[in-house]
Amino acid sequence: xxxxxxxxxxxxxxxxxxxxxxxxxxxxxxxxxxxxLVPQKIDVSEVDRMDTVGAxxxxxxxxxxxxKIEGAGAEEQRLIDQVSQVDTPAQIHAAQPASFxxxxxxxxxxxxxxxxxxxxxxxxxxxxxxxxxxxVLHPGRLRGNAVTRQxxxxxxxxxxxxGLMSFxxxxxxxxxxxxxxxxxxxxxxxxxxxxxxxxxxxxxxxTAIMVAGRSGSAFAAQIGSMRLAEEVDAMRTIGxxxxxxxxxxxxTAAVAMMPLLAFYAAMLALIGGGLFCWTSLDIPPVSFVARxxxxxxxxxxxxxxxKAPVFGFIIAIAGCFQGMQVEGNAEEVGLRTTAAVVQxxxxxxxxxxxxAVFFASIGWI
Amino acid sequence: MSEERQRAQAPxxxxxxxxxIEVKGLTNRFGEQTVxxxxxxxxxxxxxxxxxxxxxxxxxxxxxSIIGLQKPVSGEVHVFGEQMIGxxxxxxxxxxxxxxxxxxxxxxxxxxxxAENVEVPLREYYPALGETLLDEIxxxxxxxxxxxxxxxxxxxxxxxxxxxxxAGLARxxxxxxxxxxxxxxxxxxxxxxxxxxxxxxxxLKETLGLTVFLITHDLDTLYAICDRVAVLADKKVIACGTxxxxxxxxxxxxxxxxxxxxxxVAADAAERNADKPVPTMAQAAALxxxxxxx
Numbered sequence: 001x002x003x004x005x006x007x008x009x010x011x012x013x014x015x016x017x018x019x020x021x022x023x024x025x026x027x028x029x030x031x032x033x034x035x036x037l038v039p040q041k042i043d044v045s046e047v048d049r050m051d052t053v054g055a056x057x058x059x060x061x062x063x064x065x066x067x068k069i070e071g072a073g074a075e076e077q078r079l080i081d082q083v084s085q086v087d088t089p090a091q092i093h094a095a096q097p098a099s100f101x102x103x104x105x106x107x108x109x110x111x112x113x114x115x116x117x118x119x120x121x122x123x124x125x126x127x128x129x130x131x132x133x134x135x136v137l138h139p140g141r142l143r144g145n146a147v148t149r150q151x152x153x154x155x156x157x158x159x160x161x162x163g164l165m166s167f168x169x170x171x172x173x174x175x176x177x178x179x180x181x182x183x184x185x186x187x188x189x190x191x192x193x194x195x196x197x198x199x200x201x202x203x204x205x206x207t208a209i210m211v212a213g214r215s216g217s218a219f220a221a222q223i224g225s226m227r228l229a230e231e232v233d234a235m236r237t238i239g240x241x242x243x244x245x246x247x248x249x250x251x252t253a254a255v256a257m258m259p260l261l262a263f264y265a266a267m268l269a270l271i272g273g274g275l276f277c278w279t280s281l282d283i284p285p286v287s288f289v290a291r292x293x294x295x296x297x298x299x300x301x302x303x304x305x306x307k308a309p310v311f312g313f314i315i316a317i318a319g320c321f322q323g324m325q326v327e328g329n330a331e332e333v334g335l336r337t338t339a340a341v342v343q344x345x346x347x348x349x350x351x352x353x354x355x356a357v358f359f360a361s362i363g364w365i
Numbered sequence: 366m367s368e369e370r371q372r373a374q375a376p377x378x379x380x381x382x383x384x385x386i387e388v389k390g391l392t393n394r395f396g397e398q399t400v401x402x403x404x405x406x407x408x409x410x411x412x413x414x415x416x417x418x419x420x421x422x423x424x425x426x427x428x429x430s431i432i433g434l435q436k437p438v439s440g441e442v443h444v445f446g447e448q449m450i451g452x453x454x455x456x457x458x459x460x461x462x463x464x465x466x467x468x469x470x471x472x473x474x475x476x477x478x479x480a481e482n483v484e485v486p487l488r489e490y491y492p493a494l495g496e497t498l499l500d501e502i503x504x505x506x507x508x509x510x511x512x513x514x515x516x517x518x519x520x521x522x523x524x525x526x527x528x529x530x531x532a533g534l535a536r537x538x539x540x541x542x543x544x545x546x547x548x549x550x551x552x553x554x555x556x557x558x559x560x561x562x563x564x565x566x567x568x569l570k571e572t573l574g575l576t577v578f579l580i581t582h583d584l585d586t587l588y589a590i591c592d593r594v595a596v597l598a599d600k601k602v603i604a605c606g607t608x609x610x611x612x613x614x615x616x617x618x619x620x621x622x623x624x625x626x627x628x629x630v631a632a633d634a635a636e637r638n639a640d641k642p643v644p645t646m647a648q649a650a651a652l653x654x655x656x657x658x659x
Contacts (some may be wrong), residue, residue, distance in 0.1 A: 022491060025461070029498045051501060051541035052509075052573065060501065082572050086508035092500045093478040185439035210470050329522065331475060 005054065014039035014061070017046045020054030029057065038065050045071025059087065092122045117343075124321040125175070130249060131243035138177035150253030158261060162210050166198075166265035167189055169206060170272025173197060178281060187281055188291070193272030195292045199300040203266030204258075205352060208311040213256060216319035219250050220340035224333040225321025232324070242324070251316040258312030259305050259361035266304060276350040301362040307355050311348045369485040383446050385410050385544055385576045387482070391440030393426055400426050402600040413570055413577040414605075415587045417622065418597030424580045425469075427597065431578070432466055433457055453625055462490050464544040465537030469552065471529030474492075479532045480517040483507060485550050486539045502539070510535035511565055527558045528617060538569070545569075547579045562587045584628055596622075599652070608632075615621030 003018040005028045014035070018024065040063055047054070059080050062069050072080060085146050097105065135142050177193040224248055227231050272293065277283040283291075322340035326332050359365075368455045386408035393401040400423035408414045418424050429435035431442055433449055442449040444460050465486075473482050483503040487494060494502075507517050510531045521529060530550060537545060550566065551559035570577055581587060587608065589593055595605040598618050604611055611619050622628055 022487075025491070026494065026495075029495055052505070056502065056505060057498075078572055082509070084507055086505045088504060088514045090504040090507055090514040091481055092484070092503060092517060094476065094518045094520065099415070143491045178466055241457050331522070 009047035012040040015043045020047045021051040022053040038354040040066045042067050042069045043071045050076050055083045059084050147176045147252050150249045154253045155257035160192035163268045167272040168270040170269030171276045174273040191291045192295045195296040198266045198269040199304050204262040204304045205247035205307045207262045207265045208348045212315045216315040216344045217337045217341045218320030220323040220337040224326035227326040247320045254316035255309045262308035313338045315344040381603035387443040389441040392438045394438045398613045406602050412592040414592040415591035416580045422597040457499050465542035466546040467537045469548045471533035475521050478518050483535045527554050535610045544576045551583045588631050
């Protein structure tokens with residue numbers, strides 16, 4: 001019925017033929033750019049069909065060469081008129097400053113953002129302490145249901161994954177330790193390694209990382225989407241404090257559950273390590289337990305149990321703080337959730353280093 | 366008008382008088398809940414079909430079934446005479462490039478600027494166009510959709526809701542489609558912006574010979590631009606025709622809808638504006654552009 005878009009040149013007359021539409025253009029635009037002559041007239045009477053792209057090409061050609069368009073039917077003429085009315089070149093891409101300036105700008109922005117976060121976090125810490133104090137003064141305002149629910153979400157539901165992770169880590173430490181210690185014929189010290197490491201560091205640290213990934217992110221996402229749906233604003237207008245209803249139950253749950261989870265993780269790691277010692281090093285469980293009681297001082301257990309609630313507190317604060325910062329759109333929820341996890345894990349590891357120095361200085365070695 | 370219809374029917378393959386969209390016996394189910402049961406609907410070439418229905422009657426689900434985002438339990442969907450259900454996305458590509466879809470929130474790609482968004486379908490289907498022509502096409506499509514030129518290099522997050530919708534429209538129009546799907550185009554716009562958007566769609570349809578499938582809650586839109594209205598209720602299209610034809614029917618929901626207080630106000634407004642000429646695209650664009658900047 002109709003061929004692809006074509007054109008022919010003759011005595012300053014450019015004649016379009018065929019279907020002048022986007023789908024049938026082919027390399028017409030490129031060929032149009034290499035015209036040998038400047039057309040004075042453009043004839044479109046043999047065009048079967050035109051769309052806005054075709055009309056645009058005709059219009060642009062006419063404009064660039066100051067040519068007249070001839071032979072346009074009512075339909076074509078209207079399309080050409082329409083595109084000529086909207087002939088306003090626009091900037092397509094966002095302006096990109098020079099790369100040096102951009103790097104400088106980004107460093108500046110990041111510094112400001114870090115400063116704001118720090119201030120915001122301290123501010124939020126203060127607000128939650130005040131809210132907690134209010135609860136201490138008026139214990140009736142504690143939201144028992146919310147707290148219990150968070151206990152379940154943060155604690156009970158994490159048992160499976162944290163248990164499995166710790167069990168495997170116990171095996172890995174025992175196995176790696178055994179390989180190294182075998183070189184001195186000191187394989188039996190694998191037990192020392194597993195026992196002391198899990199209680200002092202790994203049990204609590206790995207649990208904190210898992211809780212940050214599981215619950216810290218959930219806190220940020222839940223509170224963030226509640227902010228988006230204006231639930232938090234609705235709460236305030238009704239007279240419910242979001243601090244009491246949303247933040248405190250989560251902090252309470254994280255602080256209360258972390259020591260339990262950390263101890264549980266340490267036990268599971270011991271079981272993993274013990275299992276490895278039994279199967280690979282022929283140390284029976286009875287000797288393993290006896291040796292653990294000998295070499296792991298009780299202060300190691302205390303160290304883990306002291307650190308755990310602090311880590312839980314940090315994780316909950318970072319998650320809730322980031323959640324409460326959400327404004328605007330759904331994209332923000334994702335960004336804030338990521339920020340919550342990164343911040344809480346970072347802070348946990350920094351604090352862990354301080355704890356290590358502190359415990360060493362008071363002689364809990 | 367007849368010219369419009371002929372033009373819209375002209376492109377190959379010749380389709381005679383076959384409707385652009387044919388839905389037959391469509392059934393959609395989510396778990397236990399049946400949304401559509403044995404639903405039939407035809408959309409003719411060159412018309413603006415308004416789809417109305419109460420909340421939860423599956424207007425959006427119907428649109429998603431037609432454009433292939435929702436797999437129905439049973440039924441047939443033909444677009445441009447081609448069976449759409451069960452086709453691989455590669456096979457459906459030839460049909461896909463002949464339609465444009467405007468989602469409710471605009472659905473712009475957030476990592477691209479407005480103009481880059483408009484270029485996405487062009488780049489996907491016609492990579493050989495060349496950067497200059499691509500940029501020119503994007504520019505005039507943006508102007509055509511009633512957006513100010515300055516908004517082209519902005520990211521979606523910097524645009525207002527109304528501007529996002531116009532940007533979505535510009536992207537939907539990028540490939541010069543013959544068929545346009547609009548999901549609640551005027552929802553969330555202020556009355557002036559909504560009226561300007563209606564004018565824009567009407568003038569685009571007049572100029573480009575578009576067939577439009579339009580989901581709406583907006584009675585003013587129905588009166589102002591729709592040639593026919595399909596009413597979704599009881600899991601079916603219970604009626605489809607001009608507003609006058611629908612008013613003659615004795616269905617409680619239809620009567621309530623069109624003769625309720627809002628329906629009567631919209632009808633009066635439509636009557637007052639009846640002799641108002643259809644604005645040209647530039648006029649409509651100027652109107653909407655003014656609103657968009659405000």
